[in-house]
Amino acid sequence: MNRPRFRSLASLGLLSVSSFGCEVDYYSQLVAGELGSLCRTVPIAAALNDPALTQEERDKLALTEQVRQFGIETIGLYAGSAYTVFEANGSAPAAYVLSASAKEVFTTYEWDLLFVGPSASKGFFDRQMGQRQADDLTGRGFDVYYARVDGFSTLGILPDPVRQSNLQLDDVELAELILHEMTHSTVFNPADMNFSESVATFIGRAAARAWFEAAFGVESGQAQATRLRFADKQVIDEYVNELFATMAAYYAEAAAAGTPRETILVEREARFEAIRARFAAVYQPRLDDPARWGFISEMRLNNAQILAAIRYQGSLSDYQAVLDKVGGGFSQALAVFREAAARSDSRAYLRAWVQDP
Secondary structure: OOOOEEOOEEOHHHHOOEOOOOOHHHHHHHHHHHHHHHHOEEEHHHHOOOOOOOHHHHHHHHHHHHHHHHHHHHHOOOOOOOOOEEEOOOOOOOEEEEEEEOOOOOOEOOEEEOOOEEEOOEEEOOHHHHHHHHHHHHHOOOEEEEEEEOOEEOOOOOOOOEEHHHHHOOHHHHHHHHHHHHHHHHOOOOOOHHHHHHHHHHHHHHHHHHHHHHHHOOOOHHHHHHHHHHHHHHHHHHHHHHHHHHHHHHHHHHHHHOOOHHHHHHHHHHHHHHHHHHHHHHHHHHOOOHHHHHHHHHOOOOHHHHHHHHHHHOOOHHHHHHHHHOOOOHHHHHHHHHHHHOOOOHHHHHHHHHHOO
8 A cells, every 4th residue: 555646557547538428628638738748858868967957866867767778678578768758847746546436345436438448547637627526426425536646658659758756756666666657568458457557566566676686786785675665565565455355355244234334334434443553563563664654554544545555456476476487587477467468357367377387
């Protein structure tokens, strides 16, 4: 579970037009936002000589070039023209993303997006427009999660930029972001966003760890710090998966018992509180940097937020099992992931592939 912002958003939900009522205003702000971003970009080589950037920003921008090349040459990721240009967007996010769910059960609210079909998320460049739609869904009785997006991938179609706001991330988070987004251009199942985001989470982390080890040495301070960061994230993954499983079981039991919706809404708050307390008592002490993740025990939980977290962090061990079976070779693992992306049930294919002698 990350802070109230998404690490990334695969592009189709963001760049498509909702077919419901044409939504001309929604379409217009998407086009204006993307064109505005593209018009502000300059080649990274030029940005590296821009005196308006601090030395720290230029150093991080240079790091993105190295990470991108590592992703292409060593990991086997496709980038197209992505991350060859820079956008001076200050501290603004790349975009915003909205998702929603029923309160009494894990049922994702879906938008019917032209060229995409049903989508569990909807992207915005216009923050106020997204907030109005979030408020409307809240008023209609849905749980809502509306958050900023650090980056999104156009799947190699457009020259996605490194943004100035990305340079506010530390080196580990920045490398993970670039490699996560490059994974979307390499492995993508438009019909299964849980698979598409979780495989990008896995590759983003594993490839970032490999880059720090290759660039600075396995025993370097940078590599050790990276391993500790991702070990902490694995603990958070465990918490997210337990949170999802616990609440899914409760909702199923309540539905089977015919528990009234009003009662479920009361009882789930007690369960949310118990889960937050469990994080502080069981998970936080296992962290190398517990202060970094202290916000989790204070977050007000809802179903939309939990579903967003599980989309990125659910059962990442499926991907590790594939990487282990191919002996740690990223290109071989990516070939398996691409084959899985072409199947109707990507996860089932991976699990069967791992079990196949």
